[in-house]
Amino acid sequence: MNRIARVLAVATILTSACGAAPARQSVDLLIRGGTIYTGSDAPFVGDVAISGDHIQIVAAHADVTAKRVIDATGMVVAPGFIDPHTHMGDALASANPATRLIPPFLMQGVTTAFIGNDGGGSPDIAKVLGSVAAKPVGINFAAYVGFGAVRTKVVGAADRAPTTAELAQMKSLTATAMCQGAMGLSTGLFYAPQSFSKTDEVVALAAEAGRHGGIYDSHIRDESSYTVxxxxxxxxxxxxxxxxxxxxxxxxxxxxGVDVQGQAAAIIAKVEAARRAGQDVTADQYPWSASGTSLTASLIPLWAQDGGRPALLKRFDDPKLAEKLRTGMTETLRKRGGAASLLITAGQFKGRTLADIAKARKEDPLAAAIAVIRIGDPAVASFNQIEPDIAAFMKQPWVMTGSDASTGHPRVYATYARKYAKYVAADKVLTLREFIERSSTLTADTFHLEGRGHLKPGAFADVVVFDPKSYAPRATYEQPTLLAVGVRTVLVNGVVAVDNGVLTKRAAGRALPRKPTPGSCS
Incomplete structure (x- = not known):
């Protein structure tokens, strides 16, 4: 062995003994140079490294080799948004693969949604959550068991209390759903037949959900001055x-509605008092002045809804009830702000207010409303809130973003984009960090979605990258199905679902069953 060879051999031995420089970590994807909002920390410019479905590194600089690098310079990098209140169950179960991707959500950066809200969630949670095996979806989802679905299955649509045996059956259905992975019990106490329940009946089912580790989620009995x-x-x-x-x-x-506008401060005080007393109380909110419901729910008194739609239609034809019905509808229309405040968003009258329809038919608004309901029960946008109340609720640290996504309302396509564009960028009601954390982290932590809502090593790689200069809604009340703009990249469980602002059509969403309290289902 010559002298040079001996020197090289010794160097190799010494290097091995002392330890060679470690190889750089290899990852699947590197999001480089964006302004990172982790959900827990102040924002900083840095990198997010991802392998498989998990985040590996979140740092000012990730010294890795990556199969793909996404340049996020000038972009915001945040946890994927989580929507705690939607009506997207039918879309997630659709026979159409494109519908199941949920493009309106992905194009806003929403990667997880809850379904079964307002008391509508099927008691067969195993079937709901298991549907993804045969029908892949574009976003993650969790599901509630609904008080309305349970009560209808056992009691029907009648205005009466359940018998002792019926209540036991309802509790059993709730318990079974919880053991199958339900998030908790949802109610829509404003809506018949749920509105026919008394508080103690709801408590009985809520306690069953609670015994299994669930949450009580409620569209409360009255958001206005209709009943209580x-x-x-x-x-x-x-x-x-x-x-x-x-x-x-x-x-x-x-x-x-006009009777309660301006009461936000008093309602906030009630929630704050409960929280100070040790209760876990939170809320979600959509950033729109118009709610979305049906024409029947908006205008028809609850007594007239006893027995469901067939009974209602018969009451329309009963001359003995005409005056009572008209009196009730007159009052509900007043509370809603009048016929011009109700915009039909579905069906043959789509895009017209009740005032427009009444004028065209040469009828008063009540007669026009009954005529429309006879044909069907269309969705409506009801303009009934004021901006000071919206801002007051939005500022509370226990209020998270939720879309209440339902057909015909722009909140399906634009809630998160609108909240950013109007209430962060324009009106400065929230900071960007507050918007992000109340659209992701707060929701994940409140509902114990393990590994979601944070950008940190070990978390699931649900990520949104958006341009803070162009992230904005396009949907309006007149054109509610226009996709938002400004989202560049969306990852769902590490899979690129939106790439350079375009849907990839990759369905990487998962069902997220809630784990029941240990021992509660044995």
């Missing part, structure tokens, strides 16, 4: 949580 009033309805929700021994989540918190 907004304040009393908030009190009832808090009472159900306290007596049922489980967390309370108030759906789409608002002060709806």
């Amino acid at each position: 009033g907004l304040a009393a309805a908030i009190d009832e929700a808090i009472t159900i949580g306290r007596e049922g021994k489980l967390p309370v989540h108030i759906s789409h918190i608002k002060a709806l």
Whole structure:
């Protein structure tokens, strides 16, 4: 061996003994140079490294080799948004693969959604969550068991209390759903036949959900002054949580209608008092002045809805009830702000207000409303909130973003983009960090979605990258199905679902069953 060879051999031995420089970590994807909002820390410019479905590194500089690098310079990098209140169950179960991707959500950066809200969730949670095996979806989803679905299955649409045996059956259905992975019990106490229940009936089912580790989520009994009033309805929700021994989540918190506008501060005080007393009470909110519901729910008194639609249609033809029905509808229309405040968003009258329809038919608004309901029960956008109330609720640290996504309302396509564009960029109601954390982290932490809502090593790689200069809604009340703009990249479980602003059509979403309390299902 010559002298040079001996020197090289010794160097090799010494290097081996002392330890060679470690090889750089290899990852699948590197998001480089964006302004990172982790969900827990102040924003910083840095990198997010991802392998498979998990985040590996979040740092100012990730010294890795990557199969693909996405340049996020000038972009915001955040946890994928999580929507705690939607009506997207039918879309997620659609026979159409393109519909199941949920493009309106992905193009806003929403990677997870809850379904079964307002008391509508099927008791067969195993079937709901198991559907993804045969029908892949574009986003993650969790599901509630619905009080309305359970009550209808056992009691029907009648205005009566359940018998002892029926209540036991309802509790059993709730328990089974919880053991199958339901998030908790949802209610829509404003809607018949749920509105026919008394508080103690709801407490009984909520307690069953709570025993299995669930949450009580409620569209409260009255967001206005229809029955018990907004304040009393908030009190009832808090009472159900306290007596049922489980967390309370108030759906789409608002002060709806002319009688309660301006009451946000009083409602906030009630929730704050409960939280100070040790209760776990939160809420979600959509950033729109118009709610979305049906024409029947907006205008028809609850007594006339007893027995469902067939019974309602018969009452329309009963001359003995005509005056009573008209009196009730006159009052509900007043509370909604008048016929011009109700915009039909579906069906043959889509895009016209009740005032427009009445004028065209040369009828008063009540007669026009009955004529429309006879044909069907169209969705409506009801303009009934004021901006000071919306801003007051939005500022609360326990209020998260939720779309209440339902057909015909622009909130399906634009809620998160609108909240950013109007309430962060334009009106400065929230900071960008507050917007991001209340659209992702707060939701994940409140509902115990393990590994979601944070950008940190070990978390699932649900990520949104958007341009803070162009992220904005396009959907309006007149054109509610226009996709938002400004989102560059979306990852769902590490899979690129939106690439350079274009859907990839890759369905990487998962069902997210909630783990019941250990031992509660044995």
